[in-house]
Amino acid sequence: MARIAGVNIPTAKRVVIALQYIHGIGPKFAQDICDRASIPAERRVHELTDAEVLQIRETIDREYMVEGDLRRQNSMNVKRLMDLGCYRGLRHRRGLPVHGQRTHTNARTRKGPAKAIAGKKK
Template sequence: MARIAGVNIPTNKRVEIALTYIHGIGPSKAKEITGKLGIAPARRVQDLSDNEVLQIREAIDASYTVEGDLRRQVAMNIKRLMDLACYRGLRHRKGLPVRGQRTHTNARTRKGKAKPIAGKKK
């Protein structure tokens, strides 16, 4: 099993698909990486040589923010908004939708499970 950016890549999958298991690399970036290195996207991870795995690892380290660094960067961006106390920061603080969605109904993912209201019994 190949280990790239601290993630165990599944060996039986195609290289293009296996790279998407890394947080921060989606299908388009995976295609870009395989194209840049000249690796056929249809090849399986188990068929890659150690040298090719090393090339992929170096390409990702050099060009992309992935895994822990990306998670930390996103968390710091949200924290910055919250410290600024701008509208988006306040929405993050209150645990409400940030991008203008309605909250009168719906928004259950951000708000959490509905709280029962006392006095609604017959």
């Protein structure tokens, strides 16, 4: 099992698909990494040589922000908004939708399960 950026990537899958198991690498970045390392698209992870794995690892370290650093940056961005007290920060703090969605109905993912209100029946 190949370990890249602190993540065990599956060995039976194609390299382009397996790289997407790393947080911060999607289809486009995975394809770019394979192109830079000159790895064919149909190659499987277990077929890679140690040199190719090392080349992929160095490319990711040099070019992309992934896993822990990316998660830390995202959480710092949210924390900054909350500290500023701007509208988006207040929505994060209260656990409500941030991007203008309605909350009268729906928004259950952010708000959690519905709470019963006593005496609501008519």
